[in-house]
Amino acid sequence: MLLQHIFTNLSGFDEKSWSNIIDPHLAQCTANFLFKLVGQVTPVISLDRYAEPYYIVERGAIDDKVNFLATSLEQSDTNQFTIKELEYYVAAVLKSYLKSLQSMEAFESWNQHGYQSSDRSVYAFSRGLIRSMSQDHDHFLNLRMLEEWLRVNPTFLILWRDVFTYVYSKKSSKSFKSGIGLSCNLLPVLDGLATGTNYTPILDIPHIIFVNSNLPNEYRNKWRFLFSSKIMGESFSTMLAKIVNKGPTLLVVEDEDRYVFAGFCPVSWSLKSQFFGNESSMLYTLSPEMRCFNSTGYNDHYQYLNLNQQTMPNGLGMGGQLYYWGLWIDSDYGLGQSSESCTSFRDYVQLSKKQNFRIRNMEVWGIGEEPKDEDYEYGEGDGKNSILDTNLEDKVMLQLAGKEIYSEGLREPDMDF
Missing domain, CATH: 1.10.238 (Recoverin; domain 1)
Known part of the structure; x- marks a missing residue:
């Protein structure tokens, strides 16, 4: 009828x-x-x-x-x-x-x-x-x-x-x-971006649908605005202060050649001297082509974030090996890398036009609902955090300023950092 x-x-x-x-x-x-x-x-x-x-x-x-x-x-x-x-x-x-x-x-x-x-x-x-x-x-x-x-x-x-x-x-x-x-x-709700800001999108709506349709179902309903270099300035420290302890995130980068690519990070960002994350991680090319690269399971080199180390790379990375990254954002903001090959992600191709690229624009989105503070207070984010990690924004700023964090010596022996 x-x-x-x-x-x-x-x-x-x-x-x-x-x-x-x-x-x-x-x-x-x-x-x-x-x-x-x-x-x-x-x-x-x-x-x-x-x-x-x-x-x-x-x-x-x-x-x-x-x-x-x-x-x-x-x-x-x-x-x-x-x-x-x-x-x-x-x-x-x-x-x-x-x-x-x-x-x-x-x-x-x-x-x-x-x-x-x-x-x-x-x-x-x-x-x-x-x-x-x-x-x-x-x-x-x-x-x-x-x-x-x-x-x-x-x-x-x-x-x-x-x-x-x-x-x-x-x-x-x-x-x-x-x-x-x-x-x-398939199209999430945008949350947290104030109207009237001096903001020009990097993405089109088809890009958003493509990225979102490849995410785990539980993360598809909402994208929360966290950082934009167009609004907040070209600052690595500002970016980190906006993304640590914020749950799953999506990094979107436009290089100087107008290539657009992204990385989905399922585990909340925190400062570590080693790789972390899980197999839900993904890399994307979005312009001039749209492709999604899922994890291979070959290694667990999904996320990396480190600062003020003389013997380790300082910056934010996804996939690959130290100094040979699937996606790398250097702590000296504006510099990045995407290697020709990356064993961490299936069918991977170089994301940027040049292997070592300069960032034209960058933004970061929180994916899904914002985590509650207690989700991370006792290490529930990825099973390896400590009560010492609960004020990560302050910790980021201290480390960027080159200040020693004396409480690190109080960490339990079996805590991974």
């Missing part, structure tokens, strides 16, 4: 009407599916046929999804389609998803600070999702390849489902809309 109501309101499928709601290319591809019957094209569709896209993406079997996608992509009766056509389709789904978010709290929280979406970031997102396939854009796909791709792309399936939920509910009754829920945690 609900879809009957929608069908009546929309007077069946009207591509022009749909193009006002979703991306025109997606509307055209959906028309390919709806009006393509065996051996003929018909100008009239039934309610059952009209409802098929919604039911397929909402609860259809994998075979149904593959056939729906394949038929939508076909531009002729050749039963063939290329990777380029799939790239355009994924981009159209993302553009439609962004339209569906415009009345949502999460979207508005970013939009009010100047976060937008560009065609460049949309298509980088699309290429990032189909990277597992052949990179030859003229390469023809078959149903088996599409099925394998769909099985390993939950992000696309969520976007796809939410877009068709949105379009089918757009002109429906209020009772139907009340039962609709979009997966807004």
